[in-house]
Amino acid sequence: xxxxxxxxxxxxxxxxxxxxxxxxxxxxxxxxxxxxxxxxxxxxxxxxxxxxxxxxxxxxxxxxxxxxxxxxxxxxxxxxxxxxxxxxxxxxxxxxxxxxxxxxxxxxxxxxxxxxxxxxxxxxxxxxxxxxxxxxxxxxxxxxxxxxxxxxxxxxxxxxxxxxxxxxxxxxxxxxxxxxxxxxxxxxxxxxxxxxxxxxxxxxxxxxxxxxxxxxx
Amino acid sequence: xxxxxxxxxxxxxxxxxxxxxxxxxxxxxxxxxxxxxxxxxxxxxxxxxxxxxxxxxxxxxxxxxxxxxxxxxxxxxxxxxxxxxxxxxxxxxxxxxxxxxxxxxxxxxxxxxxxxxxxxxxxxxxxxxxxxxxxxxxxxxxxxxxxxxxxxxxxxxxxxxxxxxxxxxxxxxxxxxxxxxxxxxxxxxxxxxxxxxxxxxxxxxxxxxxxxxxxxx
Numbered sequence: 001x002x003x004x005x006x007x008x009x010x011x012x013x014x015x016x017x018x019x020x021x022x023x024x025x026x027x028x029x030x031x032x033x034x035x036x037x038x039x040x041x042x043x044x045x046x047x048x049x050x051x052x053x054x055x056x057x058x059x060x061x062x063x064x065x066x067x068x069x070x071x072x073x074x075x076x077x078x079x080x081x082x083x084x085x086x087x088x089x090x091x092x093x094x095x096x097x098x099x100x101x102x103x104x105x106x107x108x109x110x111x112x113x114x115x116x117x118x119x120x121x122x123x124x125x126x127x128x129x130x131x132x133x134x135x136x137x138x139x140x141x142x143x144x145x146x147x148x149x150x151x152x153x154x155x156x157x158x159x160x161x162x163x164x165x166x167x168x169x170x171x172x173x174x175x176x177x178x179x180x181x182x183x184x185x186x187x188x189x190x191x192x193x194x195x196x197x198x199x200x201x202x203x204x205x206x207x208x209x210x211x212x213x214x215x216x217x
Numbered sequence: 218x219x220x221x222x223x224x225x226x227x228x229x230x231x232x233x234x235x236x237x238x239x240x241x242x243x244x245x246x247x248x249x250x251x252x253x254x255x256x257x258x259x260x261x262x263x264x265x266x267x268x269x270x271x272x273x274x275x276x277x278x279x280x281x282x283x284x285x286x287x288x289x290x291x292x293x294x295x296x297x298x299x300x301x302x303x304x305x306x307x308x309x310x311x312x313x314x315x316x317x318x319x320x321x322x323x324x325x326x327x328x329x330x331x332x333x334x335x336x337x338x339x340x341x342x343x344x345x346x347x348x349x350x351x352x353x354x355x356x357x358x359x360x361x362x363x364x365x366x367x368x369x370x371x372x373x374x375x376x377x378x379x380x381x382x383x384x385x386x387x388x389x390x391x392x393x394x395x396x397x398x399x400x401x402x403x404x405x406x407x408x409x410x411x412x413x414x415x416x417x418x419x420x421x422x423x424x425x426x427x428x429x430x431x432x433x434x
Contacts, residue, residue, distance in 0.1 A: 014395065020265065048268065139400075176411050176416065179407070
């Protein structure tokens, strides 16, 4: 089972590394990180470098494509070379997945027209720009598409896929292996239940940074 | 606030990237990834490269040190250059933290004698080798030490530290920003509640791989 993670400058690292840590443990998984070019990409805050072992031109097919998010997706929504690659790869995938604003790339590629999908809660309305149907669920499955909410939701998405593709015992062993028994100190990770003051502050920051990324794009 | 993440060949990526995604969002955070040498390290499965922007010799102090785990820690438990660096850095930290088997490095450095600490559940007994007091909690705080359970527990550890250091509103905004409202499809991430058959299989695999890493060390 060939699994490809797209990486790019401006990626949010956990969007990719959360599902990677689950999916790389699937039986027979062959995982590769692909960038627009081979070489290092830097995260949204520029603090961390991740290695793209191959460029997208070296990847012609895979079983599972994972497109993570980050403010870097804004610029890429207009990158026809990347969008064409996503479209071509998607033709052969069993599952095409995204985390956070990775869904906006799948959407910009035209893959989510009429498809129920999710992204980061603060940018969910942008899904409809290219005809996706916004769904406020942590993990959304619709046909061959699997889209997760923001950043940390990619872990849950990957475990759902492990369960779906390989069954209970494999998914349970992976979850126990990464000791995923989450216990956040606060109950505020969902926008619908968050303190409105904090929600509005985060919403403002995310939208301002998205607008900035659009202006720079 | 200077935050240093140790990275090394054989690291489990999520051990570092989980807390990084939280801590890099702290007000005034200055985050750096440090390796034994500057340059790329490869994860435990060799699938992913992370960049160490500096070598440990370039880091002489920080406020928060985060030591992640992975099978690569086995070899490093005997690396006196690294252990001496950890001891020296620890003298000035406000908090010294670990995720998963990163605790076994803090322990090997002699920092956890008489300190309550945790690591990956399957290797918890190894904490007592250097006098730490094993505690089966997801996040353990004892004095200036903060140690997390396996792999994914680093996210909860980092949110606990955000709450402790910067208070409710900062921690809540970060948690909402990374949409951390976990919802795993199975309830099996804690060894005490896991199916014994699956627990024993994972325990066997983790201990076998740890023994192999020890033999290769």
